[in-house]
Amino acid sequence: MFEEIVGVSPALNAVLARVAKVAPTDSTVLVTGETGTGKELIARAIHKRSRRSARAFVSVNCAAVPRDLIASELFGHEKGAFTGATQRRLGRFELAEGGTIFLDEIGELPHETQVALLRVLQEREFERVGGNVNIRAEVRVIAATNRDLDAAVAASTFRSDLFYRLNVFPIEIPPLRERREDIPLLVEYFIDRYARKAGKTIRRINKRSLDLLQAYPWPGNIRELQNVIERSVIVCESENFSVDESWLSRQPQAAESKSKAELSVKIAAQEKQIIEAALKESAGRVFGPLGAATRLGIPRSTLESKIRSLRIDKNRFRPLSG
Incomplete structure (x- = not known):
């Protein structure tokens, strides 16, 4: 266990070694990896082991905020800055003052917001939307993406200067198929969590089910494994845990994953x-x-x-x- 991160594989240990090295610093970190690999858990682990751990950890999913509102979400806005801005609003950077801001799906930021973020990283200051007062940003930035930012820079959809500012300390999280030895530990961890929530007692794991779980390529990574375990616990009617094989037989996705690899x-x-x-x-x-x-x-x-x-x-x- 390392800040709720479960596993003993060499691939995961290499990631955790990098986390331990960068956490005590204030360096900007770029976490990359496929969807569902646990990028936010890594960001939280860095924050908890930093000198900022007593202050706020603020998470923003850049892909979940409409393009015309992302600047206001990050930097806040003044009253009357746009239609519907009836009062001043603090942005996520101000809420994270002294702590850490986690910018997930950073590759989805619109170009104009990329410019504003670059200014924060370079000059440690920003302005609220509709404002003209410079506000200091004493915040550590951890960004994450499942996109190939090198390719986005080459395609001119992501600023190269912003990429270099974010890529101070890169951490790449391996997909679950590259750390299969962690699957039994993760299965036990999730069974324990969901069995307690459901008020059930599960004492054994069906060996065939465990073999199936270890053989499956997990295109959705840990998030998909977590969902399968939760669903299996819900339908389990005995103390012997098993998984419905049909849930893991999506051959087209497995073939597509193999083809991509x-x-x-x-x-x-x-x-x-x-x-x-x-x-x-x-x-x-x-x-x-x-x-x-x-x-x-x-x-x-x-x-x-x-x-x-x-x-x-x-x-x-x-x-x-x-």
């Missing part, structure tokens, strides 16, 4: 090949006029990130010294 592997292999060729031509140099980043036409930081994620040893392309 295979495509990702192929794309990564092609990227690695292109980057290694550029590094070879530039004798291992990443930046500078003759560096690989210039040859590829991408920012140095993007290339460095790709080199790390693809586990490329750039040193082997450098010429041997005497």
Whole structure:
């Protein structure tokens, strides 16, 4: 147990090690991962282990707020700023003063709000909608997304300067299919939670059901597992827990998930090949006029990130010294 995060897999432990390192700092964190992997739990764990833990943790789902209201939601508004603004309203940044603000689905922010957020990150101040007074923002920002922000930057739907400001300390959460050894622990955890809520006693887990749960690819990740366990507890009429196999037989989704995974592997292999060729031509140099980043036409930081994620040893392309 680590701040309600359940698991012992190496993939999860690697994430928690990064959480432990960044939590005591005030650095901006960008949490990435598929939907349902528990990005908000990671954000809350960072907040609870920070010096700001006694102050507010304010969560905002940027995709759930209408585009024309998101600026007011984040930064507040003055009376009369727009139709329906009958009084001054404090935004989420002011409510999170001294604490942490969690911006989920950050990739859905409209362009004009991206500019305002960039100002907060750069200058630590903002203005309410309809106002002209600068307000200081003593707030730590943790952002999250299940989108590929690199691709969004390339498509000009997300500002590159904002991406670099958010991507100070990236944490990528692995999907559940990459941490299968955690599934039995998660199953026990959720059975205990929902059995107590339902006033039921469940003492055993059907082995076939557990094998099914571990074999399933979980396209909806932990959120989907949680829903299946809750539904199973509700219909369970004995002390022996089991799962209806038909709930886990959505082959089209499983096939689609496998197809996407295979495509990702192929794309990564092609990227690695292109980057290694550029590094070879530039004798291992990443930046500078003759560096690989210039040859590829991408920012140095993007290339460095790709080199790390693809586990490329750039040193082997450098010429041997005497």
